[in-house]
Amino acid sequence: MNPSFASWAGLLAAPVVVLGAQSLNYALVHVACAQRNTLALGTVSAVAFVFSVAAAWLAYRRWRRVSRSCEASASDNTIPAAQAAFFPLMAMLVAALSALIQLMMWFPQWLLSPCL
Numbered sequence: 668m669n670p671s672f673a674s675w676a677g678l679l680a681a682p683v684v685v686l687g688a689q690s691l692n693y694a695l696v697h698v699a700c701a702q703r704n705t706l707a708l709g710t711v712s713a714v715a716f717v718f719s720v721a722a723a724w725l726a727y728r729r730w731r732r733v734s735r736s737c738e739a740s741a742s743d744n745t746i747p748a749a750q751a752a753f754f755p756l757m758a759m760l761v762a763a764l765s766a767l768i769q770l771m772m773w774f775p776q777w778l779l780s781p782c783l
Contacts, residue, residue, distance in 0.1 A: 677726030677758030681719045681765040688715030689772060700782040708781065712773035719766035723759055730755035 688711050695707050734752045 671729055671755075673722075673725035673729040674755045674758040676722040677762035678754075681722040681762040684715050684718050685765045685769045685772075688712060688769065692772075692776075696781045700780075703782075705776060705781060708776050709773075712769065712776060716766055716769045716773060719762055719769055723762035723766055726755050726759035726762055730759050 691711050692708050695711065699705050699708050730752060733755055737749075737751055
């Protein structure tokens with residue numbers, strides 16, 4: 668089976684979005700400090716977190732679909748069936764890790780002022 672959009676979103680797009688959010692938040696710190704408002708920082712972090720969770724969910728659905736089709740087509744556990752399910756599984760795990768990392772980077776924004 669060919670890798671789908673869900674797999675690529677989980678494997679590549681989620682980490683890139685989280686890194687982009689970190690860079691954008693770093694650039695917005697001066698604006699947030701000048702305006703005494705952290706809404707922009709929170710919005711960027713929330714969007715990145717939601718995207719990572721959505722990518723993990725899409726990759727999970729793809730993994731379940733591939734796993735079921737591999738089970739139905741092969742009576743025994745063959746190597747190609749396991750290889751077909753590996754890519755969506757890794758995409759799901761990478762996207763979930765990206766969501767966790769984004770949540771951990773978002774947490775200090777709730778506690779610390781951007782003007783420190």
